[in-house]
Amino acid sequence: MIDRIRDIVPEERIFLDLSERYSYSYDASFGEYLPDIVIQPSNSIEIAQLVKMANKYLIPVYPRGAATSLSGGPLPVEGGMVLDLSQLNKKHIIDRENLLAIVSPGVITAEVHKSAEEVGLFYPPDPSSSHVSTIGGNLLENSSGPKGLKYGTTKEYVIGLEVVTPTGEIIRTGGSTVKNVTGYDLTRLIVGSEGTLGIVTEVILRLIPKPKARKTLLASFDNLVDSGRAITRILSSGILPGAMELMDNACIRAVENYQPSGLPLDAQALVIIEVDGHPSAIEEEIKQCEELCYQEKATNVKVAQTEEERAEIWKARKMVSPAITQMGPTKISEDATVPRSKIPEMMERLKQIREKYQLNLVVFGHAGDGNLHPNIITDKRNIEEMKRVEDAVSEIFEAAVSLGGTLSGEHGIGTLKAPYMELELGKEGLLMMKKIKEAWDPNNILNPGKIFPKPGQTKVVLRA
Amino acid sequence: MTTCPPKHELRLQDPYAEKLRDLSYDAANQCVQCGYCLPACPTYESMGKESASPRGRINLVKMAAEGKIDIQKDLAKPIDLCLGCRACEVACPVDVPYAKIYEAAKEVIAEKQEEARVQEERIKKSSNFQSKLRDTILKNVFPHKGRLRLIGNVTWLYQQAGVNKLVRKTKAINQISEPMAQFEKVLPRLEFPGKRNKWGSTIPAKGEKKARVAFFAGCIMDAMMYQINRQTVELLCLVGCEVIIPNQQNCCGALHAHQGLTNQARTLAQANIEAFEQSGADYYINNAGGCGAMLCEYDKLFENDEQWYARAKDFVSKSRDITEILVQYGPLPFQKEYHGIITYQDSCHLRNVQKVSDEPRLLLQSVPGATFIEMKGSDRCCASGGIYNILHFNESMNILDEKMKHVKETKATTIVTTNPGCLLQMKLGVERQGSSSDIRSLHLVEVLAEACGIR
Ligand SMILES: Cc1cc2nc3c(=O)[nH]c(=O)nc-3n(C[C@H](O)[C@H](O)[C@H](O)COP(=O)(O)OP(=O)(O)OC[C@H]3O[C@@H](n4cnc5c(N)ncnc54)[C@H](O)[C@@H]3O)c2cc1C
Ligand code: SF4
Numbered sequence: 013m014i015d016r017i018r019d020i021v022p023e024e025r026i027f028l029d030l031s032e033r034y035s036y037s038y039d040a041s042f043g044e045y046l047p048d049i050v051i052q053p054s055n056s057i058e059i060a061q062l063v064k065m066a067n068k069y070l071i072p073v074y075p076r077g078a079a080t081s082l083s084g085g086p087l088p089v090e091g092g093m094v095l096d097l098s099q100l101n102k103k104h105i106i107d108r109e110n111l112l113a114i115v116s117p118g119v120i121t122a123e124v125h126k127s128a129e130e131v132g133l134f135y136p137p138d139p140s141s142s143h144v145s146t147i148g149g150n151l152l153e154n155s156s157g158p159k160g161l162k163y164g165t166t167k168e169y170v171i172g173l174e175v176v177t178p179t180g181e182i183i184r185t186g187g188s189t190v191k192n193v194t195g196y197d198l199t200r201l202i203v204g205s206e207g208t209l210g211i212v213t214e215v216i217l218r219l220i221p222k223p224k225a226r227k228t229l230l231a232s233f234d235n236l237v238d239s240g241r242a243i244t245r246i247l248s249s250g251i252l253p254g255a256m257e258l259m260d261n262a263c264i265r266a267v268e269n270y271q272p273s274g275l276p277l278d279a280q281a282l283v284i285i286e287v288d289g290h291p292s293a294i295e296e297e298i299k300q301c302e303e304l305c306y307q308e309k310a311t312n313v314k315v316a317q318t319e320e321e322r323a324e325i326w327k328a329r330k331m332v333s334p335a336i337t338q339m340g341p342t343k344i345s346e347d348a349t350v351p352r353s354k355i356p357e358m359m360e361r362l363k364q365i366r367e368k369y370q371l372n373l374v375v376f377g378h379a380g381d382g383n384l385h386p387n388i389i390t391d392k393r394n395i396e397e398m399k400r401v402e403d404a405v406s407e408i409f410e411a412a413v414s415l416g417g418t419l420s421g422e423h424g425i426g427t428l429k430a431p432y433m434e435l436e437l438g439k440e441g442l443l444m445m446k447k448i449k450e451a452w453d454p455n456n457i458l459n460p461g462k463i464f465p466k467p468g469q470t471k472v473v474l475r476a
Numbered sequence: 477m478t479t480c481p482p483k484h485e486l487r488l489q490d491p492y493a494e495k496l497r498d499l500s501y502d503a504a505n506q507c508v509q510c511g512y513c514l515p516a517c518p519t520y521e522s523m524g525k526e527s528a529s530p531r532g533r534i535n536l537v538k539m540a541a542e543g544k545i546d547i548q549k550d551l552a553k554p555i556d557l558c559l560g561c562r563a564c565e566v567a568c569p570v571d572v573p574y575a576k577i578y579e580a581a582k583e584v585i586a587e588k589q590e591e592a593r594v595q596e597e598r599i600k601k602s603s604n605f606q607s608k609l610r611d612t613i614l615k616n617v618f619p620h621k622g623r624l625r626l627i628g629n630v631t632w633l634y635q636q637a638g639v640n641k642l643v644r645k646t647k648a649i650n651q652i653s654e655p656m657a658q659f660e661k662v663l664p665r666l667e668f669p670g671k672r673n674k675w676g677s678t679i680p681a682k683g684e685k686k687a688r689v690a691f692f693a694g695c696i697m698d699a700m701m702y703q704i705n706r707q708t709v710e711l712l713c714l715v716g717c718e719v720i721i722p723n724q725q726n727c728c729g730a731l732h733a734h735q736g737l738t739n740q741a742r743t744l745a746q747a748n749i750e751a752f753e754q755s756g757a758d759y760y761i762n763n764a765g766g767c768g769a770m771l772c773e774y775d776k777l778f779e780n781d782e783q784w785y786a787r788a789k790d791f792v793s794k795s796r797d798i799t800e801i802l803v804q805y806g807p808l809p810f811q812k813e814y815h816g817i818i819t820y821q822d823s824c825h826l827r828n829v830q831k832v833s834d835e836p837r838l839l840l841q842s843v844p845g846a847t848f849i850e851m852k853g854s855d856r857c858c859a860s861g862g863i864y865n866i867l868h869f870n871e872s873m874n875i876l877d878e879k880m881k882h883v884k885e886t887k888a889t890t891i892v893t894t895n896p897g898c899l900l901q902m903k904l905g906v907e908r909q910g911s912s913s914d915i916r917s918l919h920l921v922e923v924l925a926e927a928c929g930i931r
């Protein structure tokens with residue numbers, strides 16, 4: 013069979029050595045699964061042939077981008093073949109007239125940001141991993157970041173795809189027009205499908221004009237619930253900020269500990285608000301945001317006057333992730349999301365969970381769109397504590413779903429959240445998804461072991 | 477699912493894996509596999525596979541420490557292909573100590589290879605060519621300053637170290653002759669020995685004395701680029717430093733540490749610490765990024781030796797790159813206009829380990845008449861990597877040729893670096909492009925000296 017593969021892909025892009033295979037056994041989440049072979053295909057025709065062969069011999073196929081997934085998306089849980097698509101990165105065209113980017117899936121997200129900006133355009137989805145992650149990975153996880161509040165997630169910007177189906181056919185979905193109502197919207201079905209319905213080999217992205225200016229403020233609160241109220245007040249006042257980020261006291265302390273940035277250690281919450289658009293309009297808006305914060309009992313509001321001050325504010329936010337990692341060797345990063353109006357309530361529930369399970373649970377995130385990041389800092393070698401972590405994680409998901417929210421706002425389901433799918437979707441909802449998967453992938457060869465829970469599985473197991 | 481078992485549960489057969497685990501497992505486990513280091517890694521960029529990335533290498537060390545892969549068969553090659561440029565450390569958001577993991581792996585691999593070599597020799601088989609070449613160069617040449625001061629160029633090194641015989645014997649002549657032929661072309665012309673400063677001498681400051689500094693000559697610098705050392709001393713005097721060149725100084729040990737010969741590195745470090753302590757200087761100055769990085773991490777060699785640790789710490793706190801001192805005590809009394817466009821290639825170890833990147837640029841920008849233009853990727857390794865470019869010629873040249881394209885974009889007429897290895901590599905790059913008549917490759921000190929009218 014290896015010989016057959018050699019007929020399709022040249023030798024130097026086929027990896028069989030143990031060291032090479034172990035190098036594709038992980039992602040940024042949990043677990044280690046050794047694939048049998050790793051291949052770096054260079055075009056859709058090679059991929060189609062490989063997938064056809066995989067169907068014939070029933071070999072699991074695992075597409076992989078930069079493996080920054082936090083949910084286990086690219087892990088080869090059943091062995092088989094990993095397709096490393098990070099090197100499929102040659103095409104990168106910016107079509108200025110039609111405001112489009114046409115790119116290979118392995119292109120790094122930040123490269124798209126850069127090339128769009130060079131011609132005065134803007135590709136908004138901004139996961140914090142964007143200088144590492146691939147566009148393909150972003151698409152399949154439907155990633156987003158702070159800008160999601162105003163500009164939406166990756167799916168709002170994908171208008172056309174070239175896809176190798178799980179049976180090895182090459183199809184095109186959508187096209188180069190923003191409007192397109194011809195038949196089912198397969199583009200949207202593929203986006204966010206976590207590599208279970210097709211391998212994306214080319215992407216057409218929609219770009220928008222770059223906002224002319226932006227203004228940023230940092231508000232401190234003595235009470236988490238007040239900060240939640242300020243956020244809701246601003247959003248219902250007719251202002252749509254470009255970003256609204258929240259950090260709780262534990263995060264503030266962690267950041268100050270890691271790299272002193274002059275944050276107020278006694279504040280219970282910090283909120284960063286950024287408005288963007290026409291210079292005169294945002295001048296007005298940022299003033300209004302400032303007033304509303306004070307009305308909701310903010311203890312201090314600082315509006316950045318220079319680009320350096322703005323960078324300073326964002327630096328504190330960017331520091332959160334590395335800072336909290338210093339608090340313990342294992343970080344369980346969740347991204348349960350609730351409707352905006354439920355943010356204060358969700359914060360309260362998280363506080364209860366932290367106390368009930370006696371865990372180091374910190375909260376930060378994209379408060380404006382209800383996408384919170386509760387993070388539990390622990391040590392995976394502490395079996396007893398990991399058991400409590402598992403219970404707490406289950407309870408976080410239950411809280412989010414019961415408040416009308418969702419398991420995952422950004423990071424996807426993968427292996428880690430599969431056990432909770434039924435909780436959110438119900439039996440019938442999940443079954444419908446399964447039927448779609450079976451119709452596309454009758455042999456279940458593409459990314460098997462993901463999204464759908466194993467029979468009887470209702471809880472995540474994080475222990476070895 | 478399989479996750480790594482707790483440390484105490486691992487029962488390993490291989491004592492080397494055991495040692496690797498002791499030296500590096502906790503550090504390797506700090507890696508959260510976020511991949512933030514991938515875009516910073518030159519070998520990942522040029523080879524495009526995970527095993528050539530920092531995240532991949534750290535994981536493989538972990539796998540080897542867990543006994544899942546073999547140290548020699550599986551781990552040695554990916555580790556060997558690392559440049560040791562340490563750009564990944566700077567990129568890492570959680571401060572994973574990559575150098576510690578890397579050097580632990582190097583050390584264990586070297587020990588295991590040595591054992592295998594001894595065994596193989598017994599059964600009269602020739603062993604791995606690259607490791608032999610490496611050992612010959614390191615063991616026989618670098619620790620002997622006397623020998624190095626005598627030699628003129630790498631070819632000499634190649635012959636005297638017995639490398640050429642080794643090469644013929646192992647039929648690796650084709651593998652090495654191309655690199656050697658190319659290196660020959662770019663080797664510096666030697667200065668008449670009479671012009672050299674004597675070791676042990678003290679050179680007075682010009683004008684008001686602001687500080688007493690001890691100069692670390694560095695073995696490659698001293699043997700092959702002696703003129704740069706002399707100019708360094710003169711520049712130091714010009715900004716008001718009294719310079720002493722301690723007599724008992726030795727090779728810094730960097731090449732040994734990077735090749736996993738930690739004990740030898742330790743012995744060399746002790747000799748240097750002793751020599752510089754005796755100088756009574758305020759600062760210890762070096763002009764080679766690679767040596768400087770080693771000097772400023774001497775404390776790490778003695779983490780289990782309280783007494784030497786304290787002495788090493790003191791040494792480290794006084795260690796400075798020449799550019800730091802020139803900025804601190806400057807400005808330099810420039811005398812002449814310098815013509816053309818200058819671009820700067822960071823020395824990885826100066827930038828990523830000593831964290832010095834502004835000073836060289838400030839100095840170059842202050843040179844009268846010159847235009848400084850930053851090239852794309854100036855902060856990325858040039859792939860000289862100690863003796864990486866000799867051991868892994870093709871891999872190195874792929875990275876170098878890419879860099880030369882960025883040099884070309886700046887239209888520079890001078891490329892400046894701050895490390896002898898990088899300097900040779902730049903010369904090689906220019907030569908390979910066929911532009912050696914249009915572009916000069918110089919050490920920063922040479923440019924400053926020229927503009928100050930020092931010959
Ligand atoms: C430190 C850190 C911060 C992060 N921050 C954010 C954030 O702010 N927002 C956010 O949304 N996410 C975030 N993530 C998660 C992660 O970066 C995203 O999910 C990202 O989109 C994954 O991209 P990737 O290229 O690494 O894909 P991978 O992780 O390699 O793969 C992701 C999924 O896509 C599939 N896949 C990849 N390429 C293809 C293709 N061409 N065709 C078909 N299937 C494919 C894989 O099978 C897998 O299921 C973060 C991760 C880390 C480590
Ligand atoms: S950046 Fe640091 S933590 Fe992330 S993968 Fe690289 S070494 Fe590991």
Ligand code: SF4
Binds near residue numbers: 520558
């Ligand atoms: S030291 Fe340099 S070459 Fe080695 S892994 Fe780090 S970035 Fe890559």
